[in-house]
Amino acid sequence: MNQATFTPPSRLVIASRESALAMWQAEHIRDRLRALYPQTEVAILGMTTKGDQILDVSLSKIGGKGLFVKELETALEDGSADIAVHSLKDVPMRLPEGFVMPCICERHDPCDAFVSNDFKTLQDLPAGSVVGTSSLRRESQLRARFPHLKVEPLRGNVQTRLRKLDEGQYSAIILAAAGLKRLGLGERIRNVISSEDSLPAVGQGALGIEIRAGRPELEAVLAPLHHAESATCALAERAMSRTLNGSCQVPLGGFAEIQGGKLRMRGFVATPDGSRMLRAEHIGDIAQPEALGKLIAQELLKQGAGEILAALND
Numbered sequence: 001m002n003q004a005t006f007t008p009p010s011r012l013v014i015a016s017r018e019s020a021l022a023m024w025q026a027e028h029i030r031d032r033l034r035a036l037y038p039q040t041e042v043a044i045l046g047m048t049t050k051g052d053q054i055l056d057v058s059l060s061k062i063g064g065k066g067l068f069v070k071e072l073e074t075a076l077e078d079g080s081a082d083i084a085v086h087s088l089k090d091v092p093m094r095l096p097e098g099f100v101m102p103c104i105c106e107r108h109d110p111c112d113a114f115v116s117n118d119f120k121t122l123q124d125l126p127a128g129s130v131v132g133t134s135s136l137r138r139e140s141q142l143r144a145r146f147p148h149l150k151v152e153p154l155r156g157n158v159q160t161r162l163r164k165l166d167e168g169q170y171s172a173i174i175l176a177a178a179g180l181k182r183l184g185l186g187e188r189i190r191n192v193i194s195s196e197d198s199l200p201a202v203g204q205g206a207l208g209i210e211i212r213a214g215r216p217e218l219e220a221v222l223a224p225l226h227h228a229e230s231a232t233c234a235l236a237e238r239a240m241s242r243t244l245n246g247s248c249q250v251p252l253g254g255f256a257e258i259q260g261g262k263l264r265m266r267g268f269v270a271t272p273d274g275s276r277m278l279r280a281e282h283i284g285d286i287a288q289p290e291a292l293g294k295l296i297a298q299e300l301l302k303q304g305a306g307e308i309l310a311a312l313n314d
Contacts, residue, residue: 116190
């Protein structure tokens with residue numbers, strides 16, 4: 001559809017989880033759409049997903065991050081919402097038939113953040129300190145680098161996780177830097193962990209907008225929000241994870257960045273205890289991000305990633 005000739009809809013409904021961070025993300029997109037299309041009414045439909053309801057079990061044991069997405073897709077399917085705003089790292093690598101993600105917004109800080117009331121960095125934590133994280137990706141890298149630390153599961157929204165830290169249940173916790181900054185909690189970050197020390201999750205820091213397939217008028221509405229460079233990096237990362245059948249049950253990370261007109265990508269697959277860590281890195285063509293992601297995956301498979309993945313899926 002020609003961006004110059006389409007007529008914006010009179011009303012748009014955004015489906016969103018009801019956590020504070022998800023609502024911030026939905027409100028951010030709402031405000032951007034209102035600025036672009038002042039004549040369009042933009043509303044938010046807040047929803048509670050299964051992933052929000054089950055908080056006493058790790059994500060990897062209850063079906064993975066798709067639990068944060070399914071209810072929103074149902075709202076798209078039945079017409080009660082037009083678009084769904086997701087943290088891209090929570091979106092499964094294969095969308096269900098009938099859904100597309102035409103818009104990936106500009107990525108913010110992709111890195112992990114070290115949060116502690118008593119220590120400045122991971123290196124400062126004494127042996128036996130308890131570190132909380134909800135991610136097998138973070139856990140495997142922590143255990144590989146700091147085997148003297150105790151890693152414990154941490155679920156709940158950002159505020160709940162911070163409360164558990166403040167209550168003394170953990171010496172430190174690891175969260176996504178972007179989420180803390182978006183919520184105005186950047187002052188809680190003691191140290192942003194570099195991507196060299198903690199390779200980010202696929203898509204971390206970016207927002208993805210999902211719609212039902214066959215709605216070109218919505219693709220035209222969302223086109224100004226699409227950020228080509230962020231999308232290029234995300235396509236490479238998601239292609240790597242998809243080739244490896246990545247999910248919450250798999251400790252893997254993938255991070256692509258544009259450097260000097262080329263696409264640099266790093267990826268890893270590990271055992272949850274960090275005892276085996278496979279890494280790959282390549283430089284590729286910006287115009288072929290998915291080919292680079294697949295190349296990284298194939299390199300990891302050559303190193304034995306298939307054995308690790310098979311053992312985790314048993």
